Amino acid sequence: MTLNSKYKILKIYISEDSKYKGRNLYHALVIKLKEIGMAGATVTRGLVGYGESKTIHNAKILDLSSSLPIIIEVIDEAEKIEKAMPVVKEMVDKGLVITFQVNVEKYGETI
Template identity: 45%
Template sequence: MTLPRDAVLLRIFVGEDDKTERRPLYEAIVLKAREHGLAGATVLRGPLGFGHSSRLHTTKILRLSADLPMVIEIVDTPEKIEAFLPVLDTIMTSGLVTLEKVQVLQYGETRNGKA
């Protein structure tokens, strides 16, 4: 699959303990993205962060896993990302979603449009 140079980055911020139908929310989002034919998704686990409650979530000291921040990143065409947003509405109960215009410089086996 080749993406156009101009694409959209969908970034979703959730907590590690967030669930939907007894499944981790970040896992459900990635599976839905695959089901809807998006180009790919990556989940990143943060060692430290805070959200709207201002409560710190950290791996430090005695708290081994205190609802750590999770970030799901998905890059695809604007149309496919826009079509995926209503899916997020059905499974997210809390979190933050951002959209950014990005330029794809490398994808798969080609680099800058060259094989």
């Protein structure tokens, strides 16, 4: 990553129980994003949320929900994000996929 390039954030909102070829979709996405050379990816598990169905999913111990919200976030050069989009669209059949421009102010260790 160079600080003078144009960057985008790719955010993918899915359900924790979403699958891709028998595996957790979020895990399969991270592996595929690494394979295609993305700078990095982070998966965040939501505590509570709802989506298109308007059903609230939460992490209360009594509910034992396995369909909590999951967010996969990738920040990379805009060109690389655009190249990754066909793969993401093929793998994510239900969810929300968004991109937006971002300024990277620092990346990695300070020299």
